[in-house]
Amino acid sequence: MHFLDLSTLIAKAKQALTPGPVALVLVEDTVEVASTFAHLQSLGFAQVVAVGLPAMTEHAEAPHKLDYDVSADNAMPALANALIKALPGMWFYYCYNGEYLYYPFCETRNVREMLTFMQEERRKSVMSYVIDLYAKDLTAHPNGVDRDTACFDKSGYYALAQHDAAGETLERQLHVAGGLRWRFEDHIPKDRQRTDRVSFFQAQAGLEMLPDRSFNLAEYNTVSCPWHHNLTAAVASFRTAKALRRNPGSRDVINSFHWPQSADFEWSPQQLLDLGMMEPGQWF
Template sequence: MRLRRRRRLLRAARKSRELSPVRDRTGEIGARDMLLVSTLRNERVRLPYFLDYYRRMGIDHFLMIDNDSTDGTADYLAAEPDVSLWHASGSYKQAGFGVDWTNWLMRRHAHGHWTLTVDPDEFLVFPFCDTRSIRALTDWLDSAAIRSFGTMLLDVYPKGRIDAQPYAEGQDPLEIACWFDSGNYTVTRNPVYRNLWIQGGPRARAFFANRPERAPALNKIPLVRWHRSYTYVSSTHMLLPRGLNLVYDSQGGEKASGCLLHAKFLSSFAAKAEEELQRRQHYAGSHEYKAYARHLRDDPDLWCKWSEKYINWRQLEILGLMSKGSWA
């Protein structure tokens, strides 16, 4: 495992050549600042709300990697006062789906900081997030000597055709995509890395009903008190050293955990799926995007009569999708 970790770190160092700083404000990062790291491509329209959401949560500085956007994403980010921006020229796929880039940036800039690694369509929800800032959470984790915080990726989707309601810049995506599947997830344990492996939800139900093993992984560990020797292995699904993956309790209890609301299914999704299909830059031969494209052409409605409408974190807690643990 140590070898694997070393190899990851070396790889990240090699791939760092593909990164060039566009606007480096990392000098402004304070010793106790909360960081957010994200890799993105053509997400201009989502950015204003995304940045706003996480600023309100208490993120102090954003480390963003732009992978060849053509829609003005880079210009927009470069102009934001709390964003440091890098441009990545190479292949997303060759860079371990972006993991090598983020590993490198975090090694350089996130050491000692609580760092949140999310995509532009992922919105963190944690216990008491409506009344407490993320700093309250990380202070509490610090006091318990906990280094990582687990979540489940919860796909949210609109009622009706995915492309029916256009998404407007600055809008809360949850105004459109406010439905989710509450109880069709499968959980197993990965004996190698000791992380949980969660699948299911609307994507498994609608796109992978015949090939469930190919349904995307929903376990994520996005919030880590970073150390330069740490490394993400596959997206934010798992980390090395493996102890960081033990964000769940195995003695019957529940550890505090959150959800990442995944607002992927907005009006822009169909076009994005087609584009990603052309680029073939996604995991496992982009089979996920193939399945999307196939289904989206005929019946893009993920809603069903048992879909649950999102209200707040307490609802997710009661449904068992996240937990307060001993935090009260």
């Protein structure tokens, strides 16, 4: 279905988007749109929505398309909060074009099985970590994107405890950084340097996504439950590479993203598990 605006989508959400889970893909440009949707569909998402301006979403092989300005201030929180109210109980996942979701055992277990397990763990969100991908040769691929030679940083990541306004440590909440956003931090706004992202969330009454993409209910922002570690996911993303190559200030001074800690990306969840970039928790 093609929705001409958000209000039309909300009016028809129960009819169009059930059963879930629902994947929302914010389409910012025409780079790797088709591969993003093919990847999500291979994971077993029941509903996939291409969210963006018509000129962008016409490239999307998705069951649903929503005309929406993803560059507007608070575009994602506004979209998420409208859908939370419309579809309580529904699981949502969000990403951008040129991003690829991985979770433990995703080569043999679909996303519905993963979310069923998380519900059994009494979790209503899944923490993920964005892993920056980049082309090995920026001369051959000046936009920083090439799936065939995709690389990523195999080390150089760190996590810090989160604190509230009073300086108190927030329980089980982390600030994670690394990848291109760490190595080229001078070119990245500070509020965009974090790599942790609550990619999955289950809608419920009173839930609200805040402007920084965290949630007003603290438990949604936690890495795991209090009694043991939970499953986490990874989002392999060309988005930062694209931004650094698109911005004249960084493009003119960055000739290569490759460095001694670069590794070829194998498009495999096992590689990310082996490097500790996601974990299975109690899911065996």
